[in-house]
Amino acid sequence: MEIKVLKDILSTNDEMAERNRALLDSKKITAFNIMSSPGSGKTSLILETIRALKKQARIGVIEGDIASTIDAQKVSREGVPVVQINTGGECHLEAGQIGRALESLPLDEIDLLLIENVGNLVCPGEFRLGEHKKVLILSVPEGEDKVHKYPLLFSVADAIVINKMDLLPYARFDVPAFLKAARGLNRKARIFQVSCATGEGIREWTRWVRSAMSRSK
Amino acid sequence: MEIKVLKDILSTNDEMAERNRALLDSKKITAFNIMSSPGSGKTSLILETIRALKKQARIGVIEGDIASTIDAQKVSREGVPVVQINTGGECHLEAGQIGRALESLPLDEIDLLLIENVGNLVCPGEFRLGEHKKVLILSVPEGEDKVHKYPLLFSVADAIVINKMDLLPYARFDVPAFLKAARGLNRKARIFQVSCATGEGIREWTRWVRSAMSRSK
Numbered sequence: 001m002e003i004k005v006l007k008d009i010l011s012t013n014d015e016m017a018e019r020n021r022a023l024l025d026s027k028k029i030t031a032f033n034i035m036s037s038p039g040s041g042k043t044s045l046i047l048e049t050i051r052a053l054k055k056q057a058r059i060g061v062i063e064g065d066i067a068s069t070i071d072a073q074k075v076s077r078e079g080v081p082v083v084q085i086n087t088g089g090e091c092h093l094e095a096g097q098i099g100r101a102l103e104s105l106p107l108d109e110i111d112l113l114l115i116e117n118v119g120n121l122v123c124p125g126e127f128r129l130g131e132h133k134k135v136l137i138l139s140v141p142e143g144e145d146k147v148h149k150y151p152l153l154f155s156v157a158d159a160i161v162i163n164k165m166d167l168l169p170y171a172r173f174d175v176p177a178f179l180k181a182a183r184g185l186n187r188k189a190r191i192f193q194v195s196c197a198t199g200e201g202i203r204e205w206t207r208w209v210r211s212a213m214s215r216s217k
Numbered sequence: 218m219e220i221k222v223l224k225d226i227l228s229t230n231d232e233m234a235e236r237n238r239a240l241l242d243s244k245k246i247t248a249f250n251i252m253s254s255p256g257s258g259k260t261s262l263i264l265e266t267i268r269a270l271k272k273q274a275r276i277g278v279i280e281g282d283i284a285s286t287i288d289a290q291k292v293s294r295e296g297v298p299v300v301q302i303n304t305g306g307e308c309h310l311e312a313g314q315i316g317r318a319l320e321s322l323p324l325d326e327i328d329l330l331l332i333e334n335v336g337n338l339v340c341p342g343e344f345r346l347g348e349h350k351k352v353l354i355l356s357v358p359e360g361e362d363k364v365h366k367y368p369l370l371f372s373v374a375d376a377i378v379i380n381k382m383d384l385l386p387y388a389r390f391d392v393p394a395f396l397k398a399a400r401g402l403n404r405k406a407r408i409f410q411v412s413c414a415t416g417e418g419i420r421e422w423t424r425w426v427r428s429a430m431s432r433s434k
Contacts, residue, residue, distance in 0.1 A: 039359025091339035122308035142256025
């Protein structure tokens with residue numbers, strides 16, 4: 001039987017996350033760790049945020065995916081610096097990967113760093129990256145009961161974004177039940193109702209992004 | 218620094234999976250391991266399968282969730298035996314959990330066992346449970362590019378179910394591009410286009426379930 005000896009992964013990750021955070025603070029960069037299931041709209045929200053704020057802030061992006069550079073290509077077309085992390089098979093980003101990605105970004109020319117985590121509503125919640133804010137996206141077609149089934153990420157988020165509100169007429173999603181359940185787990189998170197397809201709610205979201213940027217300075 | 222010594226988790230899991238498989242075979246039970254992101258429709262597909270097949274097969278269900286018994290309650294209302302596994306924080310089911318769940322099910326009264334994995338498009342792909350067939354669900358609102366970003370599960374699936382086809386008019390999902398990409402990773406998987414909301418495609422799906430049952434006897 002093969003015996004694997006591992007260091008305490010989470011405490012090592014925390015040390016690296018603190019190093020990332022110190023570097024970001026020294027460069028006056030506010031970083032968001034954006035998490036959700038696959039297909040909830042992380043890339044779409046990043047693209048909408050870039051379009052809304054690129055005249056007011058210098059934005060950089062780190063794209064996390066198990067494989068492919070599809071998302072980094074989409075972001076790159078917006079004219080902002082982007083680094084793609086391919087995790088191989090890993091289901092979440094870790095702080096060490098972010099540390100290496102930061103070495104490839106022009107940190108003196110960035111105010112706002114948007115980190116797109118791997119699509120996964122579970123594991124990313126356990127790994128701090130050095131971010132200032134954790135953002136969780138849930139999309140309408142996923143159903144409001146996901147709060148009960150995946151409580152960790154809902155309880156640690158600074159902002160919860162309900163995306164694909166344009167699909168509300170076609171999908172079963174009980175907004176009041178969701179809000180009640182989310183508030184039960186997390187009293188402090190800001191909750192936004194948006195549609196990246198129609199632009200609904202994007203203004204409220206970007207206003208919060210800007211206030212988070214000024215508070216972290 | 219704390220040092221954790223772990224056994225080779227995957228090979229231990231494989232041994233337990235083989236034990237589960239031998240038990241299932243001895244009881245003439247065909248088992249399906251149903252995997253997807255949160256909210257793609259695992260529970261809905263299980264409910265539709267029960268409704269379509271419960272006169273022709275004796276069905277049992279194992280529900281895997283990090284927390285809650287919401288899904289087990291829904292299945293229980295259909296009048297079939299069900300066991301809920303709560304993984305605590307774990308993002309996938311493991312064979313040992315299935316082994317314990319099998320002890321709680323009336324195996325002599327079951328022909329078809331539907332196992333709903335934790336909602337996660339990544340980690341469940343690495344853990345065999347002892348199943349005869351792996352079923353992967355992707356729902357239309359998640360987008361067809363998920364094949365490129367989460368290739369493992371697409372490559373190992375015996376059946377790929379595109380769910381929420383009723384949302385096709387309202388969401389961007391390129392069916393031909395999806396089929397081409399999925400075929401590139403996996404030539405043998407059967408691919409179904411269904412809607413658990415309207416019943417579209419459920420007949421083709423359940424026909425395949427029945428043929429898989431007769432082949433595994």
